[in-house]
Amino acid sequence: MAGIVGYGVHVPIYRIRIEDIARVWNEDAESIKKGLNIREKSVPSTDEDAATIAVEAARRAVKHAGIDAHSIGAVYVGSESHPYAVKPTAAVVVQAIEAGNDVMAADLEFACKAGTAGMQMAMGLVDSGMIRYGMAIGSDTSQGRPGDALEYTASAGGAAFIIGREKKDMIADILKTVSFTSDTPDFWRREGAVFPSHAGRFTGEPGYFRHIMNATKMLFEETGFKASDFDYAVFHQPNGKFPVNVAARLGFTEKQIEKGLITPVIGNTYSGSSMIGLAATLDAAKPGQRIMMTSFGSGAGSDSFAIEVTDNIASKRRNSVLVRQLIEKNKTYIDYSIYLKNRGSIKKR
Amino acid sequence: MERSSASLWRKIRPRYNLVGNECKNCNTGYFPPRVVCRNCGRKSKMAEKQFSGNGTVYSFTVIRTPPDTFKDEAPYTIGVIKLDEGPMVEGHVIDTGAKLRIGAKVKMAFRKMYVEDDEGLIHYHFKFEPL
Numbered sequence: 308m309a310g311i312v313g314y315g316v317h318v319p320i321y322r323i324r325i326e327d328i329a330r331v332w333n334e335d336a337e338s339i340k341k342g343l344n345i346r347e348k349s350v351p352s353t354d355e356d357a358a359t360i361a362v363e364a365a366r367r368a369v370k371h372a373g374i375d376a377h378s379i380g381a382v383y384v385g386s387e388s389h390p391y392a393v394k395p396t397a398a399v400v401v402q403a404i405e406a407g408n409d410v411m412a413a414d415l416e417f418a419c420k421a422g423t424a425g426m427q428m429a430m431g432l433v434d435s436g437m438i439r440y441g442m443a444i445g446s447d448t449s450q451g452r453p454g455d456a457l458e459y460t461a462s463a464g465g466a467a468f469i470i471g472r473e474k475k476d477m478i479a480d481i482l483k484t485v486s487f488t489s490d491t492p493d494f495w496r497r498e499g500a501v502f503p504s505h506a507g508r509f510t511g512e513p514g515y516f517r518h519i520m521n522a523t524k525m526l527f528e529e530t531g532f533k534a535s536d537f538d539y540a541v542f543h544q545p546n547g548k549f550p551v552n553v554a555a556r557l558g559f560t561e562k563q564i565e566k567g568l569i570t571p572v573i574g575n576t577y578s579g580s581s582m583i584g585l586a587a588t589l590d591a592a593k594p595g596q597r598i599m600m601t602s603f604g605s606g607a608g609s610d611s612f613a614i615e616v617t618d619n620i621a622s623k624r625r626n627s628v629l630v631r632q633l634i635e636k637n638k639t640y641i642d643y644s645i646y647l648k649n650r651g652s653i654k655k656r
Numbered sequence: 657m658e659r660s661s662a663s664l665w666r667k668i669r670p671r672y673n674l675v676g677n678e679c680k681n682c683n684t685g686y687f688p689p690r691v692v693c694r695n696c697g698r699k700s701k702m703a704e705k706q707f708s709g710n711g712t713v714y715s716f717t718v719i720r721t722p723p724d725t726f727k728d729e730a731p732y733t734i735g736v737i738k739l740d741e742g743p744m745v746e747g748h749v750i751d752t753g754a755k756l757r758i759g760a761k762v763k764m765a766f767r768k769m770y771v772e773d774d775e776g777l778i779h780y781h782f783k784f785e786p787l
């Protein structure tokens with residue numbers, strides 16, 4: 308079956324601390340940090356958007372894969388913050404990686420799981436022989452309404468995965484993928500609305516937990532694997548707490564999820580979240596190890612993947628930028644007023 | 657600001673990927689591309705070339721009194737970058753903090769250059785970032 312040939316990540320250098328947000332809204336930073344298991348979140352620069360983040364991640368992925376970008380036959384970009392309502396981010400990526408014009412491309416939207424949906428689409432095209440390589444990107448510059456609980460977590464970042472089927476350049480084989488989808492009103496944003504709305508506590512059980520549990524159990528059933536058959540597990544990370552909780556309920560240990568748990572230090576990158584977690588896990592994985600990943604997108608659905616790392620992972624690592632290093636590089640803290648200014652929230656007239 | 661689809665479209669490859677050209681007769685690279693080689697004149701053999709985007713800072717300045725297009729960006733840094741392949745290119749240098757110096761190694765980044773207005777086009781462009 309199709310597998311991962313290369314990947315790349317991008318996270319903006321700016322961070323805001325939970326303390327700086329909590330101070331503005333007279334909330335207790337310590338209890339928020341503990342409750343959400345998050346210390347700080349990434350903030351895009353004024354010259355970054357979901358397209359520039361997608362391009363930076365895509366270029367790193369091409370370099371990591373060591374392939375000619377012209378051999379990429381499809382590019383899908385999942386985001387809930389595409390810069391244009393009409394004009395595809397995917398076309399910008401195709402141009403910016405110089406993939407040529409003979410490329411299938413489209414933007415996807417499925418809240419936080421549009422990127423993993425793109426991975427499944429690329430797998431289908433690769434396995435059918437329609438294309439040699441497909442690229443799937445999850446990239447977002449998400450916004451939380453000022454004062455809303457989401458403001459502590461909504462951040463910016465993205466990851467790109469290149470899918471191929473030739474064993475010789477595969478770093479990880481995708482053994483199986485399944486999805487669980489239902490119409491669930493847990494989180495939404497209407498056309499033209501700046502900020503998303505959500506159903507508060509309702510986002511937890513009927514949204515996040517129900518879909519992730521069901522998709523992961525389906526994956527267990529179809530592969531015959533159980534939690535202990537995996538070396539690592541990665542879940543969508545709307546905060547640092549939910550993935551720890553859902554992992555325990557499914558029988559995974561904290562050790563299995565620690566490599567891929569990134570939200571505590573960069574926040575929730577939405578479409579990028581589980582994919583950046585997978586990238587950080589692959590950074591540490593050894594040949595023969597197995598990784599389970601389950602994403603979640605509100606509205607709602609989960610995509611679950613059983614992945615087995617191949618021997619090529621070590622030799623390709625020299626072309627990659629490790630996620631944990633990237634997160635620390637040039638890290639720059641900003642305060643709440645700069646944060647508002649950079650987001651364009653300060654009215655000048 | 658005017659809608660500039662045609663001129664933007666023509667410049668997309670240089671702007672996204674530093675696509676210029678080089679003279680195959682004397683191996684001199686040009687960005688932006690030139691019709692005729694400065695060294696070879698009529699013997700020029702010009703061919704398209706995509707530069708790597710790696711280079712060093714030849715000179716730089718911090719802009720504190722910007723044109724209207726960049727009024728929300730100031731202060732920002734404009735550098736003259738000597739590309740590894742030879743040509744000198746002017747461009748924004750991002751993520752510099754306070755530590756940029758002449759001779760520093762930089763690589764190409766992909767960023768927004770400017771947005772026409774709320775309903776206009778977004779102009780993406782190469783910038784440079786310290787290694």
Ligand SMILES: [Zn+2]
Binds near residue numbers: 694
């Ligand atoms: Zn010449």
